[in-house]
Amino acid sequence: MNAMSNNAEAFLRRAEALATPAWAGALRRQGLDALAKSGLPTRRAEAYKYTDLSPIARAEFGAAPAALARPALPAPRGRARLVFVDGLLRADLSTLPPRPLSDAAAVLGTVENSAVTPVAALNAALAEDGMFLDIPAGEQAGLIELVSIVTEAAGPIAFHPRHVLRLGQGASVTLLETCQGPDGVAYLHNPVFEVVVGEGATCAHTRIQQEGGSAYFLSSVHARIAAGGTYDNFTLNAGAKLARNEIHAALEGPKAACHMNGAQLVGDGRHADSTTFLHHAAPDCASRQTYKTVLAGRSRGVFQGKILVSQAAQRTDGYQMNQALLLSEDAEMDAKPQLEIYADDVKCSHGATVGALDEAQLFYLRSRGIPEKEARAMLVQAFLTEAVDGVADETCRAALDEAVMGWWREMAA
Amino acid sequence: MLKIEGLTAEIDGKQILKGLDLEVPAGEVHAIMGPNGAGKSTLSYVLSGREGYEITGGSVTFHGKDLLAMEPEERAATGLFLAFQYPVELPGVGNATFLRTALNAIRRQRGEPELDAMQFLKLARGRMKELSMPEDMLKRGVNVGFSGGEKKRNEVLQMALLNPSLAILDETDSGLDIDALKIVSDGVNALRGPGFSALVITHYQRLLNYIVPDRVHVLVNGRIVKSGGKELALELEAHGYAEVAA
Ligand SMILES: Nc1ncnc2c1ncn2[C@@H]1O[C@H](COP(=O)(O)OP(=O)(O)OP(=O)(O)O)[C@@H](O)[C@H]1O
Ligand SMILES: [Mg+2]
Numbered sequence: 152m153n154a155m156s157n158n159a160e161a162f163l164r165r166a167e168a169l170a171t172p173a174w175a176g177a178l179r180r181q182g183l184d185a186l187a188k189s190g191l192p193t194r195r196a197e198a199y200k201y202t203d204l205s206p207i208a209r210a211e212f213g214a215a216p217a218a219l220a221r222p223a224l225p226a227p228r229g230r231a232r233l234v235f236v237d238g239l240l241r242a243d244l245s246t247l248p249p250r251p252l253s254d255a256a257a258v259l260g261t262v263e264n265s266a267v268t269p270v271a272a273l274n275a276a277l278a279e280d281g282m283f284l285d286i287p288a289g290e291q292a293g294l295i296e297l298v299s300i301v302t303e304a305a306g307p308i309a310f311h312p313r314h315v316l317r318l319g320q321g322a323s324v325t326l327l328e329t330c331q332g333p334d335g336v337a338y339l340h341n342p343v344f345e346v347v348v349g350e351g352a353t354c355a356h357t358r359i360q361q362e363g364g365s366a367y368f369l370s371s372v373h374a375r376i377a378a379g380g381t382y383d384n385f386t387l388n389a390g391a392k393l394a395r396n397e398i399h400a401a402l403e404g405p406k407a408a409c410h411m412n413g414a415q416l417v418g419d420g421r422h423a424d425s426t427t428f429l430h431h432a433a434p435d436c437a438s439r440q441t442y443k444t445v446l447a448g449r450s451r452g453v454f455q456g457k458i459l460v461s462q463a464a465q466r467t468d469g470y471q472m473n474q475a476l477l478l479s480e481d482a483e484m485d486a487k488p489q490l491e492i493y494a495d496d497v498k499c500s501h502g503a504t505v506g507a508l509d510e511a512q513l514f515y516l517r518s519r520g521i522p523e524k525e526a527r528a529m530l531v532q533a534f535l536t537e538a539v540d541g542v543a544d545e546t547c548r549a550a551l552d553e554a555v556m557g558w559w560r561e562m563a564a
Numbered sequence: 565m566l567k568i569e570g571l572t573a574e575i576d577g578k579q580i581l582k583g584l585d586l587e588v589p590a591g592e593v594h595a596i597m598g599p600n601g602a603g604k605s606t607l608s609y610v611l612s613g614r615e616g617y618e619i620t621g622g623s624v625t626f627h628g629k630d631l632l633a634m635e636p637e638e639r640a641a642t643g644l645f646l647a648f649q650y651p652v653e654l655p656g657v658g659n660a661t662f663l664r665t666a667l668n669a670i671r672r673q674r675g676e677p678e679l680d681a682m683q684f685l686k687l688a689r690g691r692m693k694e695l696s697m698p699e700d701m702l703k704r705g706v707n708v709g710f711s712g713g714e715k716k717r718n719e720v721l722q723m724a725l726l727n728p729s730l731a732i733l734d735e736t737d738s739g740l741d742i743d744a745l746k747i748v749s750d751g752v753n754a755l756r757g758p759g760f761s762a763l764v765i766t767h768y769q770r771l772l773n774y775i776v777p778d779r780v781h782v783l784v785n786g787r788i789v790k791s792g793g794k795e796l797a798l799e800l801e802a803h804g805y806a807e808v809a810a
Contacts (some may be wrong), residue, residue: 510615510616511652512652512654514613514614514615514636514652515648515651515652515654516654516662516666517613517635517636517637517640518612518613518614518636518637518639518640518645518646519640519662519666519669519670519722519726520637520640520641520666520667520669520670520673520726521637521665521666521669522635522637522669523635523637525665525669526637529657529661529662529665530654530657532656532657533654533655533656533657534656535656536655536656537656
């Protein structure tokens with residue numbers, strides 16, 4: 152490998168120094184090869200035209216401290232939870248006995264693109280830990296929490312957890328994922344999910360990203376959905392200085408469904424990117440995407456959504472909507488929807504809007520005695536409603552509403 | 565209660581109000597009639613504090629305070645209410661949430677205790693019944709998909725809940741069927757008393773049979789050009805603005 156000319160040099164060097172857990176072997180080789188060959192993408196790469204990873208390439212990240220931290224944890228919300236602190240799974244803080252990733256060999260690195268897209272390759276090369284959540288056929292697992300917390304003491308660490316989520320036939324799970332960390336610490340969280348949804352299984356995955364204000368969040372979810380299965384993803388991008396959230400989903404069996412909804416709340420000086428890739432590979436599948444981005448101050452939002460409909464995917468029903476609300480004149484939104492359709496009997500629609508708060512609506516609220524700040528908050532919430540309503544689970548929804556309110560309070564302060 | 569003196573205002577550099585004088589004492593209902601484009605809605609927006617209007621001269625006092633110096637929400641808390649000629653739709657904002665937020669915001673500014681969800685529902689249901697509004701209108705988005713008449717009724721519901729001391733009704737009668745006109749008028753009349761005044765903007769004398777005004781003013785080209793008793797409305801109806809205002 153020619154590390155000298157590669158912008159991922161620091162990461163490659165770090166990988167060399169890492170002990171390799173048995174489960175990571177093959178994956179790591181794939182990731183290292185991809186990373187050594189291409190490095191981290193620059194803005195010359197089409198998929199990274201709007202999101203510049205060079206601050207991450209230039210940053211110096213350290214290793215997690217040897218001493219285990221015991222941070223205050225949020226109150227439990229689900230039936231059980233898995234807790235990661237500073238990137239490491241903590242059995243002592245978790246209430247669900249995790250399965251070792253070595254049991255997940257059949258899945259690891261096999262879900263579409265999960266080893267080769269740049270963000271995932273970085274993860275593959277450096278993954279040290281992760282969770283394996285395996286829901287056997289027929290089991291209704293209820294609400295499980297996945298908590299990631301970075302402590303102040305850890306400093307600017309980089310961690311790359313590899314999570315595997317497998318649902319057997321007819322199984323179901325609701326996964327509530329929260330990511331938090333201290334402001335003012337430039338750490339990198341680079342999680343990758345490989346999700347395998349079995350026939351007729353249902354996975355509802357709510358992600359609440361509230362990383363610290365100086366953090367980098369590079370995340371990707373890769374899902375395969377079998378016949379009659381459903382994968383629902385809602386991602387709230389509310390934290391981090393730079394957040395990129397990719398979802399790659401493949402509808403592989405007839406009558407599978409995928410919903411990807413999201414909200415991005417982007418404060419002054421921050422950058423949030425939601426990039427989706429949806430592959431309709433089988434007939435009679437449905438997909439729905441609604442993304443809402445709220446931009447304040449000097450901030451930038453990105454939405455890129457590609458829908459690929461293979462020839463076999465007749466009677467595909469696809470929908471994609473992406474809307475942005477600009478709260479300041481200095482904010483910027485870039486959107487790139489893309490449809491690539493090879494089947495002839497297909498219903499696929501997409502749309503995008505960018506706008507400011509409606510002055511008439513704002514005045515209407517204020518004329519009823521509602522103070523300006525509160526009126527603005529109501530309109531922002533109303534703007535998000537259509538996307539947020541996609542979260543059916545009440546606990547997840549409450550957590551989401553709370554996070555949105557929290558962002559708004561910080562904004563308005 | 566309300567005193568407007570020599571008010572001039574423009575929008576996008578175009579002068580609309582051209583020295584308007586008007587006084588509404590406490591407890592009185594005044595009607596304003598005038599041709600399309602005369603500046604009636606402009607007056608109601610200027611009084612309630614909508615942005616985009618430049619006040620170039622004159623003064624407005626409300627309860628002895630400088631109305632024009634207040635934010636729209638302060639004006640509302642001080643007792644001003646505008647029933648919009650064109651009520652605004654708020655998709656994604658539930659009508660119940662909206663009404664309760666407004667009511668509590670005003671109560672807070674007035675130093676009164678806020679109502680919890682149950683207390684509010686009880687109050688709102690009572691008022692809705694009086695206005696013959698179906699209860700499911702509480703669950704829908706504010707004015708979203710409401711018919712023209714339903715929107716107007718929703719304005720009157722807000723008025724009834726917020727309990728203003730001065731209500732400006734901008735063509736609240738247009739779009740109402742005959743029964744609704746009666747119901748809405750009853751709603752306004754129910755508020756009448758020494759602490760309640762209203763400015764009723766209308767094109768139709770008929771409304772004034774239900775809400776009988778103490779005074780009628782004719783607004784033409786940004787000014788009040790004539791004022792009189794309730795019979796002035798009949799005169800206008802019979803002879804038109806050109807003749808009466810000449
Ligand atoms: N943004 C604007 N720029 C220029 N002129 C405007 C603007 N907004 C309103 N006007 C003009 O101001 C004038 C007064 O309008 P206003 O809505 O106050 O009339 P009105 O008396 O309420 O009429 P109507 O009886 O039709 O409701 C109209 O001629 C209108 O075209
Ligand atoms: Mg008007």
